[in-house]
Amino acid sequence: MQLGDQFHLGIVTAGFEATMDRLTSVFGCEWGPEVGGPSTVELPSGQAVLDLRCAFSTSVPRLELVRSIPGTLWEPTPGGIHHVGFWSEDVAADTADLARDGYVLEASRNGPDGRPFFTFQRSATGFRIELVSTAARAGLEQCWASPAQRGDRP
Template identity: 40%
Template structure:
């Protein structure tokens, strides 16, 4: 993991549409099409599926807005600034995960296909920013969607 691998700041919000509109009006952000998807997730060690709703900015620095999931311990709005996570590309998600866990971070959520390796994950530790690692194997696909 390197500072140069940071590619977005994630904000979880109870009002995705309102925050998107305000960031457009106030800061000039332009957005990709909204993504709504049922996603396989290992959530705090339990396999489940969640209905995620999110949108990325086309404008850089890139921002990801994610709709909160009431009652979910991971997808809840952060206090203060609203920043939920810092998103980094990972060339080796398993190795980067191991390094974070050695430093006391806990895997809160891992996005994976059933039986497959994790393609992204949220890692948290008290007193530190939540980190999202996203497999670089997803980079080309995601960048294409931002350009579309």
């Protein structure tokens, strides 16, 4: 994992539309479509199906707005930034590297091939990293592509 692999800042919010509107008003952010839905994730307490939903800004720096899920790690964070997202060629290896540096695994999800698709890990100081498999890159890039690039019709 390298700093150049960083691709988004995640913001978890209980007021999804209001936060989106505010970031648009203050910074001129434009947004891709809201994506997601019920997802099976591994948590320290066991497997859970959570309704993970988000939208990405279409401009950089890339922001990800995530709908809050009370009682989980997906709750708003004091200071606003919930996590820093990085692409990973090998999520399992990068997760192990972070664990050796003291990061605690908070959540993970495997892809269709059974290999880790994403993980969330937190340092002792609260800094949270999301590792996302580069196998997801083409699909996620559609989340911040312009309507014309996505092939949307008027």
